[in-house]
Amino acid sequence: MTATIHQLGPARSPSLEPMLQLVAADLNHVNAVILERMQSHVTLIPELAGHLIAGGGKRMRPMLTLACARLLDYGGSRHHKLAAAVEFIHTATLLHDDVVDSSGLRRGRRTANIIWGNPASVLVGDFLFSRSFELMVEDGSLKVLRILSRASAVIAEGEVDQLTAQRRIETGEDHYLHIIGAKTAALFAAACRIASVVAERDEEVELALDCYGRNLGIAFQLVDDAIDYASDAATMGKGVGDDFRDGKLTLPVILAFARGGEADRRFWREAMEGGSSGDEQLAHATSLLRSTGALDDTLARARTYGQRAIDALGPFPGGRAKAALAEAVEFAIARAY
Amino acid sequence: MTATIHQLGPARSPSLEPMLQLVAADLNHVNAVILERMQSHVTLIPELAGHLIAGGGKRMRPMLTLACARLLDYGGSRHHKLAAAVEFIHTATLLHDDVVDSSGLRRGRRTANIIWGNPASVLVGDFLFSRSFELMVEDGSLKVLRILSRASAVIAEGEVDQLTAQRRIETGEDHYLHIIGAKTAALFAAACRIASVVAERDEEVELALDCYGRNLGIAFQLVDDAIDYASDAATMGKGVGDDFRDGKLTLPVILAFARGGEADRRFWREAMEGGSSGDEQLAHATSLLRSTGALDDTLARARTYGQRAIDALGPFPGGRAKAALAEAVEFAIARAY
16 A cells, blocks of 8 residues: 555645644644633733734644654654744744745635734744743643754744845755755654654664654645745635745755856846845846756756655655655645646 | 942943953853854855844843853853853844834944844844744753743734734733833843753742843833934944834833823824924924833833842842842943943
């Protein structure tokens, strides 16, 4: 059974449904923890946090914790609080990201910073971040605390790194992969890894799950990068070309710049470093991304990372959990098609 | 000896010098930890963090951890990392506060958000916050983690509460004291309390130090509130009247509003809720704060909290540490004179 699942291909239409079904009962517990622990006598906090948390997120990261715990046949309930902690960290970074990027749309809805302002978004993010540590402390595993505090620092480091690289067209592919390894993949990796801690499995299992999550996270981000140039607001849930307009360097642009002639490079430099990033420029950018094969090859990279994620599952016994985790990778990739 | 120290009075000129001398050697260790742990391969992080951390802060909170540890005759070195963690939390909140308040000056220097922009300040704040938890995890005390993660959540809650109360002139004294108890005093309390944990003393000692720190923190904030209307940028290190111009409700205004007639109340309402807060309005505000006794009584409140802080030290044996902690309270109050 696992052999067919392990094949990536555009013919099937993979989804998160198997993972969702696998963890549905657990996810209800996690959602209850999330709802309970985002409460505060300061009503703006649950109001703002609820907008984002209830607002159609896929709960991808907490689901990974739950699914990995199932993969390890964990029978307890510690992972409910910890999966909620992971989602709080994620939500806090989203709130801060939207302030940093001055975003207006996320998941097809107006962002919290647009509705309640930047100050509230910054502070409620801080609250959720603190709350996530409170949840971990209640669980009481120093190992989990180590993994998630480390991941949080790496995420912030990656975000600052990206801020520095933004509008700097010379950023290379390696540097960029390092950035998304930090800002996106570190939390995917940690979300998976902590399942091994609660299931009290050895270091090898921890590392395998870390590897699965990390590679899935990178694949996920690369597909996001490609979609930003290939989709429209309706399917993406955010404005198409946002990255382009923000001068946010992503792998498609890095590849197109590297492969372009003088005129192309001048175009990319002006678009990333300065203001000339209107609709006409976006159309030209997209055509360059296609003609140089930059979009296709970004997705090829994503598939490679996806395959590494699936291979990291190799040592685990086949079954529903393994199949669901493998299909989650396929889903991440298939979003681009 | 302790009896004379325990008297608050304007005749002496109290300072932080005794506390500084008491903990000088420890503080060097803490500064080394701070310098080492704010490093990152992302150079903007130490650059921005260093601006604030090296920028003339008093290290009040870490000094409190160190001095309280001395009060308990603690002979180890665990408190160095933890005091650094406390300072990182404080620095992270300062970075975010300056973004939230759109501040331009702090401690007489341009704020990080003015130099490097809001996005960098938000993200480096997140980094320092994560780093502080990494330091705590390295120490390995779940009790310390509980105290500081709780304090962090309460701080963020207090900040959001203040944001909501801002420009809302009806905010009462009790509500305001609750806000500063959270946003300022919670970290003072936690900084003191964790000294008892590393010294492995019982709950009673923990609570006494918590009480000392909490009341000192409230006194400290109330004096800051008064100074904002009574000082100038040179002595304060930030612009005088900043609170007024930001429509930030503080106890002096709350008291003056409560005591004022119809015209006064209209003035305060317009000043706090709307744009009319120029130099002329500030001068009028200051005269109202004086004529209603609001400034004096804010300081009287501060002295009461200061006295409670000193009384919380009662059970501890006299000596250098106790005297230094008591004088720190006197210093906090005396800044207003």
